[in-house]
Amino acid sequence: MQLDPYNTDSLKEGSSIKIFSPEFAKANRPEPEIDPESPTRDRLLLAACHVFSKNGYHDSTISEISKLAKANIAAVNYHFGDKQNLYLQTIKYAFKITTDKYDPNGNLPETAPARDRLTARITALIRPSFDLGPAGYTKELFAWEMGVPTGLFDQFVKEVLEPLKNQFHAMLRELLGPDCTQDDVHLCGFSIISQCHSPLLRMHVRKILLKYRPSVADVNFIIEHVIDFSLAGIESRKRIIAKRKQTNDSPDS
Amino acid sequence: MQLDPYNTDSLKEGSSIKIFSPEFAKANRPEPEIDPESPTRDRLLLAACHVFSKNGYHDSTISEISKLAKANIAAVNYHFGDKQNLYLQTIKYAFKITTDKYDPNGNLPETAPARDRLTARITALIRPSFDLGPAGYTKELFAWEMGVPTGLFDQFVKEVLEPLKNQFHAMLRELLGPDCTQDDVHLCGFSIISQCHSPLLRMHVRKILLKYRPSVADVNFIIEHVIDFSLAGIESRKRIIAKRKQTNDSPDS
DNA sequence: CTCCTTTTCAAATGATTATTTGAATTGTAT
DNA sequence: ATACAATTCAAATAATCATTTGAAAAGGAG
Structure with missing residues (x-):
């Protein structure tokens, strides 16, 4: 496969580095402290706040959220039905935290x-x-x-x-x-x-x-x-x- | 499966409508006029401008872009290597059009x-x-x-x-x-x-x-x-x- | 304890989609 | 016309994920 015509002058030299990789440091906020004793639902919401904030809806995976929440991958679907509803509840949850403060x-x-x-x-x-x-x-x-x-x-x-x-x-x-x-x-x-x-x-x-x-x-x-x-x-x-x-x-x- | 605990009070009634579906009208800009005579590469760039603008990077599919450009699905990978580089070139292309005008x-x-x-x-x-x-x-x-x-x-x-x-x-x-x-x-x-x-x-x-x-x-x-x-x-x-x-x-x- | 509901879990399913492949076609220089 | 490179194409591949499933565990009421 030819590489020349791709006009990759904006890619870093070596040209194999993925632009969206973590190598290009994101300015991430620190991970939230999630109380392992709190109910699964709450852990998921807080984890979802973090992950959705970081990646947006489509780049966030249920897998990543449940891992951060220390919950099973099926927990999201059990507690919120689907990813969309989790997103919805997450926004409301976050908004309440912000306006309370x-x-x-x-x-x-x-x-x-x-x-x-x-x-x-x-x-x-x-x-x-x-x-x-x-x-x-x-x-x-x-x-x-x-x-x-x-x-x-x-x-x-x-x-x-x-x-x-x-x-x-x-x-x-x-x-x-x-x-x-x-x-x-x-x-x-x-x-x-x-x-x-x-x-x-x-x-x-x-x-x-x-x-x-x-x-x-x-x-x-x-x-x-x-x-x-x-x-x-x-x-x-x-x-x-x-x-x-x-x-x-x-x-x- | 139970539905009650999902707290779906913010979902439209019927609850099966997908929030991200086109039913919730997006304010889309009109499709660009793409000269079918122009080279495949240019057609792809213009189509990519439109699709990436509309959906962002991850919601845009190569399939959608090549369809709009009336090009084969493999054309993107042939002309730009991969989706990321297409995105990069698309931004540069768009920026030039804007500052020219x-x-x-x-x-x-x-x-x-x-x-x-x-x-x-x-x-x-x-x-x-x-x-x-x-x-x-x-x-x-x-x-x-x-x-x-x-x-x-x-x-x-x-x-x-x-x-x-x-x-x-x-x-x-x-x-x-x-x-x-x-x-x-x-x-x-x-x-x-x-x-x-x-x-x-x-x-x-x-x-x-x-x-x-x-x-x-x-x-x-x-x-x-x-x-x-x-x-x-x-x-x-x-x-x-x-x-x-x-x-x-x-x-x- | 027993029955029942709620919650967790690991593994499977099914759909989507970027990418590859290899053949077919087109264009160009000799 | 011939050879060769560039381009197009349809189909296959491989990876990622949301979602489902069905069994297991935990909890609560009688």
Whole structure:
């Protein structure tokens, strides 16, 4: 078999190294501590969090998950029916762990100033990206869901994320003032959420583009920046809204 | 077999519908027009762009790709050696198509004002997200790469993206002024790139969260917003830099 | 203890799919 | 036209995995 025409100039020399092999170090999070005394079902869920986060749905094998959970290979099908349902339950499980630790509202009442609520929300969205424990799994799983358009995502959005989005938009509307339009809210929301859920915050991307394991101070620094950057953007949008209103109130005369 | 304990409350009623089945409509881009006269290798690359974009690496089968390319199933292995190398060449191919159509520098010379260069860069980064033709494949493939930490990504970053990032940081440094630090540049760069590469701009996410097929006016609206929002963020950062300098110049006295 | 249900287990099944093979076909240079 | 290399093709191979099976073990109620 000829090798020349394959244009393998991007393969490492030797050309037999598999790109997807572990030789190209992945920035894996540490394996979770799984209590061997806990029920098989729970062990499977925690192991599944880890494996699905690491590999996504299709690269994860039931074999790997049950091995990590120290359960038999048939245990997944017994407890969850099939792999798909395990995946579904895993996402819910992970999401609960994350929101239990990082409250999207940061314990603030609905009546707190919008600015404070926005600060709390941004913080709660960014922190899990730097959490190496189980609270960090949601971010990874969500990133996979962004990649893999499954019906599951639609459903999860409607059930769980939609209410959170509505709260978020309410904050923005309050900050942008009474003359803001739906578009104003959507656009500012887009800019802020994009920063909080940025792929650049994912561990294996950080490894290349940012500091791999930022200190607590670094993380706070990033959060403060996103808040400041976003508030500045909102202020700018407010000026646009004001100018628009002025133009509309005094039409061509 | 018992079904109760599976906690299938999130499965559609009937419970036999497969979540990953096409029944949950994916927001697929239209199939590319593949010239049947063009060489098999090119037909395969274009077909691979489409299939890999749609399904990611592991969900894509050589069978599906060769069928779309109207080539024999053995053609991939003949022309590219194996699936991995096909994937590699596909990413390069897609990236070239995209940058040929959307020049990262928008034809501007290095000497153009930083503000204009930034505007051009943001535009070139966002537009492909709304391109349903071949120039849109890069965005999808990159999104997959964000999900799958392969060595390929490291390599592609170094070879191709690093130089572009350096140009980008130079613009920011120019805009932030002489007193800005590396951190200032990194943080602003992070905020801007996160918006331009936002998962929220991906077609199947847009389908849920934004307008599915925005008009040209909508796209321009979004681009203008990101530019404005980002410039406001940069201005804010400049004020922080100025304040920091002031504090440093007149230490506790 | 006995009966019954729930859970675990090792091995088998069945489906999918990347890759190989060797023959057939096409294209090209002499 | 002939020889030779490049390309295409259908069928076979081999590996991987999700899922099933049926027996064994554990647990609980009477």
